[in-house]
Amino acid sequence: MSTEQKLQTAEQLLAPWNKETIRPEENRLDVVIQPEALHEAASALHEAKWGYLSAITGMDMGVEAGQLEALYHFCNGPAITSLRVRLPRAGAVVPTIADIIPPATFFEREIKEMFGIKVDGLAVTDHLFLPEDWPPDVYPQRVDFTIEQAKAMEVSHADQMPEPGRVGENTFVVPIGPQHPALKEPGHFSFTVDGEIVTAAKMRLGYAHRGIEKATESRSWVENLYLFERVCGICSHTHAMAFSMGVEQLAKVEVPARAQAIRELVAGLERVHSHLLWLGVTAHEAGFDTLFMYSWRDRETVMNLLEQITGNRVNYSANVLGGVKCEIGDEQSKAIKEGLTYLETRIRHYLEVVTTDAMFLNRTRGIGTITAPEAERFGLLGPTARASGVARDVRIEAPYGAYVRYPVSLVTETNGDLEARCVVRLKELLVSCFAMRSILDNMPEGPLTARMPRKIPAGETVARVEAPRGELFYYIKSNGGEIPVRVHVRTPSLCNWVSVLEKAVGRQLADVPMLIAGMDPCFSCNDRVVTVEDSRTSENWSWKRLREYGIEYYSR
Amino acid sequence: MKFGTMFTDILASFFKKNSTQLYPFEKNPTPERFRGNLYYDPAKCTGCCLCVKDCPSKAIELVTIDRAAKRFVLKYHMDRCVYCGQCALNCRFKCMGMSNKDWEHAALNKEEFLVYYGKEEDVREMLENISKPPAESEHK
Known part of the structure; x- marks a missing residue:
C-alpha cells in the first residue's frame, strides 16, 4: 500500500x-x-x-x-x-x-x-x-x-523515594539507585521481592533531566545541532542526523548524495560501537567478564575509526546543517575496510559465543521472553522489538537519506528472550558492515554540503531515524526565524522500559540486571519515566524517618 | 552447548603484547583529523565574527583592536569548547582550525584554560584595556 x-x-x-x-x-x-x-x-x-x-x-x-x-x-x-x-x-x-x-x-x-x-x-x-x-x-x-x-525556583531536588524495608512476612523492597555501582547512569528502581522472586517493580527516572527541549528555544539552528548531539553519548550521530534531516526538510534543501552516504556510513560505525558496548555490558551483568573485556577491546577498533574519520571519539560532530564535515578519502576508506574485516570475524565469533556458551545461555535463554503480540502492545522499538519478531525498523519501513540507495536487510528473531536480543543485535552488525562496504565501493561523487539559509522557513516537520536502540522521533517547528519554536524528541529507550518492568515480575532478582541491560537502556536520553506496578499499599518511610531510625538504632 | 567458548581468546592473548600504554611517557599518535585545541591566525582574519556567532558553547570571543591593521585578539575558553569544529568550518579565510598536536588538558586552576591568541602587543593592550574600567564594554 x-x-x-x-x-x-x-x-x-x-x-x-x-x-x-x-x-x-x-x-x-x-x-x-x-x-x-x-x-x-x-x-x-x-x-x-x-x-x-x-x-x-x-x-x-x-x-x-x-x-x-x-x-x-x-x-x-x-x-x-x-x-x-x-x-x-x-x-x-x-x-x-x-x-x-x-x-x-x-x-x-x-x-x-x-x-x-x-x-x-x-x-x-x-x-x-x-x-x-x-x-x-x-x-x-x-x-x-x-x-x-x-x-x-526553590525546590529541594530531593525526591521522596519509597524506602526499602520489610513489607510482609517474606517480602522486602530492594531499592537500586539512583546512584548504584550496578547502574552506569542515574535511575531508581525498587523491586519488591518475596524470597528471591520479584513480585512488583517500580521505577523513577529524571535524575539527568536538563531541559534540553526548552533550551533549544533560545538557541540558533546551528547551535542546536550540537546541543542535540549531546542528548545521548552513544548515539550522538543519529540525534544530530535526525535534527539536521528535519531542518533540511523544513528549508527544502537537498543534501548531496555523497553527504548522505557519509552520514549512513558514520551511523553504521556508530551502530557497531553501540552494539559492541551493549554486548559487553550485558556480558558483564551476566558475570561473563571475558566476553565483556574482549568485546570492549574490539570496540576500540571502531572508536579509532570514528576518530580517524571525524576527529572525535564520542560526539563526532560529523553533521552540519545541509551535509557533513568529513570527507572519506582513499586513506579513510582503506582504514574502514580493514577495520570492518577484523570486526566481522570478531562479530561472527561473538555470535557463536552467545549462542553456544552453556554458562551464558543459562542466563539468557528463555529469560524475559516477550512474545510478538506483547511487543506490539508495549510499543517496543528497535532490536528489543525485532527480537520478538516484530518487523519495526525505520531504515526499512521508511527509508531516509542514503538508506534508499544502500538498503539494509531486516533482521528479526522469533524467541523474544535475552538470547534473541543478543543474536538480533549481532546479526544486525553484520548487515551494517555489509551496507558500509557497499557504500565505500560505490561512493557517489559530489560536494559535501548544500547551502543552508540562516533563517529556516516556517513550518513543521517530523524526522524519524533508526538509532541503535530503535526509532528516534523528532518533531520540529519553525516560525521562519533563526531559532526553532519547538523541538520535541522522543528517544527509543522511553518506549522500551516496559519490557523490563513487565518481565521482571515473577523472575529471580538475579535476572533483573540482565533484563535492564537487555533492552540497552539509555537513561540520560530518555529521562522522563515513572511506572508503578505495585498495587499493594505499603508503609513508606521518608529519608528523614530512615535517618532518625538509623540514629536511634545505633545509639541503643 | 559448549563450555569455555572464549578460552582460545584468552590463550592467544598470552602471546600478545600489552595493549595498555605508559602514558604520559608513551603517547598514542593522534589521527590527522583529530580535533584538539583551536588555533588562530590573526593575520588572515577579517573580523567577520561568523565563528563567534555559531559557537554552540560560547567558547570564543573576538576582540577587535584595529580592524584595518588586522589587530585582533581571540579569547579562547578551552574549558567551554566542545570541539565540534563549527568555527573552523564557518571561517572563509581559514584563519582557524583544530590542532591534532595540542590536545592535553590538565591544569591546576581554571584560569589556565583561557587562552589569548593574537600578537603579543595586542594581547597586552587588550588586557590593559580590560583592567581600566571605562574600556570594559570593549571586550564584550
Missing part, C-alpha cells in the same frame, strides 16, 4: 471526528479533533491496526493565542497521521488513551507535567521528571516560563 493510500485510509477511519484536515507534508496527515473525541479516534486507528503510537507532542501556541496543542503521532511506514487536539491554556483536559495503548502513559505524563495538559483517567499521579516538590501550576515548557523563573 502506498503512503498516499495509507493516509487516505487513515482519513476515512477518522472521518466521524474530523474537524479539519491539514496536509503539512507529503507523507503527513493532520486531523484536528475535539478533545472529547480523542479516545474514540485513537481507538479507531488502533483497532484498524493503522501503525503505532510513536509520540505525543505538546505545544504552547503562546499567551496571546491562549491555546495549547497536543499532537498524537501515529506512524505507519513512512506515513504519519497526527491527531491534533486544540485546548485552552486554562483548564486543558484530554482523556487518557493509555487504556488502549499502554505506552501512551509515558507520553501523557510528559505533556501533563511540562504543559499542564490534564490527562483524565491517568492512573498515576506522582511526578515523572520534575522534582516532587515542584510547585503546582508551574509548567516549564510553556512559553511564558522563563529561565530566570527556573533559576529562582
